[in-house]
Amino acid sequence: MNMRLQCADIQLDLSYPRIMGIVNVTPDSFSDGGRHATVDAAVAQAHELIDAGADIVDIGGESTRPGAESVSVDEELARVIPVIAALRGCGVVVSVDTRKPEVMCAAIAAGAHMVNDVEALQADGALEVVAQSNVALCLMHMPGNPKTMQALTDYDDVVVTVTDFLKSRIALLLATGIASDRVVIDPGFGFGKNLTQNLQLLKHLDRIVTLNYPVLVGMSRKSMLGLITGRSIEERLAAGLAAHLYAVKQGANIIRVHDVAACRDALTVWKMIGDVA
Numbered sequence: 001m002n003m004r005l006q007c008a009d010i011q012l013d014l015s016y017p018r019i020m021g022i023v024n025v026t027p028d029s030f031s032d033g034g035r036h037a038t039v040d041a042a043v044a045q046a047h048e049l050i051d052a053g054a055d056i057v058d059i060g061g062e063s064t065r066p067g068a069e070s071v072s073v074d075e076e077l078a079r080v081i082p083v084i085a086a087l088r089g090c091g092v093v094v095s096v097d098t099r100k101p102e103v104m105c106a107a108i109a110a111g112a113h114m115v116n117d118v119e120a121l122q123a124d125g126a127l128e129v130v131a132q133s134n135v136a137l138c139l140m141h142m143p144g145n146p147k148t149m150q151a152l153t154d155y156d157d158v159v160v161t162v163t164d165f166l167k168s169r170i171a172l173l174l175a176t177g178i179a180s181d182r183v184v185i186d187p188g189f190g191f192g193k194n195l196t197q198n199l200q201l202l203k204h205l206d207r208i209v210t211l212n213y214p215v216l217v218g219m220s221r222k223s224m225l226g227l228i229t230g231r232s233i234e235e236r237l238a239a240g241l242a243a244h245l246y247a248v249k250q251g252a253n254i255i256r257v258h259d260v261a262a263c264r265d266a267l268t269v270w271k272m273i274g275d276v277a
């Protein structure tokens with residue numbers, strides 16, 4: 001695996017695990033003070049995550065949780081572009097979490113260094129938009145879309161299906177001329193997988209790691225952790241740290257979390273152990 005991820009003008013060293021902090025710019029994420037308050041709150045939250053140790057901040061304007069309603073292009077643009085523009089020069093990788101080519105294009109123009117697409121650039125025009133840039137790309141596995149995916153959990157072998165999907169997307173990107181050091185892959189925990197299938201993907205994550213591309217995982221606060229522990233969404237930090245450290249042990253390179261400070265401490269312990277003779 002290449003140890004440096006090309007994120008536009010930033011090269012991210014992946015010789016040790018990195019943290020992607022989550023910034024949801026969706027009105028229900030913040031006190032409903034309307035657009036301006038939402039953008040300001042999102043920018044402030046991004047800076048909090050950066051101060052807490054995030055290597056990447058992931059700016060999303062459309063919820064991708066199961067059953068989530070889709071958001072129009074104009075609404076998503078209005079939510080995320082002002083935040084991305086305000087983060088120009090912030091010193092860390094700024095990622096845009098979107099499935100829409102129009103949002104990718106505007107985000108890249110506003111200074112985004114990475115596109116995080118839960119649909120792995122399958123939307124018409126998405127591949128063309130990113131091929132004309134040098135941003136990093138995260139390709140995630142999701143059957144269907146957030147409204148249909150939870151009914152699409154009939155796999156012969158979820159690890160084989162997900163691995164084959166990621167291999168096919170990688171091949172398509174390389175054939176489009178996209179450099180391999182821009183590509184990150186992600187099994188998509190919680191996207192069209194039941195609990196057993198999520199745990200199988202985690203247990204056998206090494207088989208995705210052997211595709212030899214940086215692996216991003218995101219299990220923070222997800223329902224798979226609630227099903228195991230019985231904890232509510234606000235009480236899943238310990239479970240999330242355990243799952244993410246297991247993924248790092250399997251070779252994951254980037255973990256996508258809400259609680260950056262706690263994750264930073266966990267990875268600092270991890271790195272110290274790794275660095276000792």
Ligand SMILES: Cn1cnc2c(O)nc(N)nc21
Nearest residue numbers: 097138140186188189217218
């Ligand atoms: C936007 N989003 C929500 N969960 C995610 C996950 O697990 N991976 C990636 N890449 N994006 C996610």
